[in-house]
Amino acid sequence: MINEEDKEIIKRFGMHLAKLRNEKDLSQRQLSHRCRVDYSKIGAMERGEVNVTLITITELAKGLDIPPKELLNFDLE
Amino acid sequence: MINEEDKEIIKRFGMHLAKLRNEKDLSQRQLSHRCRVDYSKIGAMERGEVNVTLITITELAKGLDIPPKELLNFDLE
Numbered sequence: 001m002i003n004e005e006d007k008e009i010i011k012r013f014g015m016h017l018a019k020l021r022n023e024k025d026l027s028q029r030q031l032s033h034r035c036r037v038d039y040s041k042i043g044a045m046e047r048g049e050v051n052v053t054l055i056t057i058t059e060l061a062k063g064l065d066i067p068p069k070e071l072l073n074f075d076l077e
Numbered sequence: 078m079i080n081e082e083d084k085e086i087i088k089r090f091g092m093h094l095a096k097l098r099n100e101k102d103l104s105q106r107q108l109s110h111r112c113r114v115d116y117s118k119i120g121a122m123e124r125g126e127v128n129v130t131l132i133t134i135t136e137l138a139k140g141l142d143i144p145p146k147e148l149l150n151f152d153l154e
Contacts, residue, residue: 002132006132009131010131013131051131051132052131053130054090054128055079055128058086067149068153069149069150072131072145072146073146076135076145
């Protein structure tokens with residue numbers, strides 16, 4: 001079950017993903033072409049609508065050319 | 078769809094989780110008491126059977142008292 005705290009984590013992940021993507025000057029569609037993640041799913045993740053999985057995190061990391069752990073390098077507080 | 082490369086990532090995450098848990102001298106059951114993750118699920122994750130989600134990663138990190146990104150700090154090659 002997803003509680004308020006979980007929603008906040010999912011939202012912060014999405015904001016962090018958008019930040020990393022923008023730092024690489026990639027559109028959602030460009031990023032989706034660099035990994036096995038559909039651009040509509042990238043949009044949903046950035047809006048904080050998806051509890052992303054390990055495999056999707058590693059795919060996004062490939063597309064962004066960063067280590068997977070960087071995608072979790074955001075503040076939870 | 079889960080391919081061989083994905084299976085390897087899931088397996089390596091599981092081995093890394095087991096290593097971190099053992100470093101903290103916690104049994105699977107002890108770890109499960111410190112976070113909202115059932116001990117049977119911890120076992121399945123460590124056996125490389127679960128494509129873990131962001132929320133579960135952050136719960137495990139709480140239970141292990143480490144930053145979530147440390148759970149993704151393993152080699153994929």
